[in-house]
Amino acid sequence: MKKFQAVIHFTMDDSFMNLIPSHRTYINYLINKKIVDSYAVSMESRTVWITINAESKTEADKYLAKSPLYRYWSYHIEELVVYDGQLFRLPTVQYN
Template sequence: MPDSYEESFLALIPRHRSVINRLLSEKVIEAYAISADRRRGWITINGDDAGAVRSLVEKFPLYSYFLGIEIDELFIFDSVATRFPIISLN
């Protein structure tokens, strides 16, 4: 992410969030996180391969402001959100 936020960057945030929210609801994106200092982000994306994931990320409205992209293919992705809910006998 850039060191400072220009007006053009800030203007793209609503459109970017709309794209992210749509991809989350479509289950293309599993997880989306931005660091507290807003300099780094992590996204877990379902894709056929690294090329497909890169193509998707390149379409993000804020992509031109990203300073670097690293794509790692995961073998295992486990989280509380992906587990079955705890059964309550009440």
């Protein structure tokens, strides 16, 4: 399984706000299925970053296309070679 980073720029209107609950339900589903590793949103730049586990860019794109917010997005997907962070480290041993 490969990892991909989707960088999404979005626009908003009144309908967009109504779709957020169903979009979050879909993202939570993908997180629970371990398809999405991380999901971050900046309202300042209207950008979303999603790390996706998939076999190919095409498969990652298919996951994105199922979002209720898809029509508000322009994005690109990049394959990641390294994906690391605190969550992937062993816990620090603490002596009593």
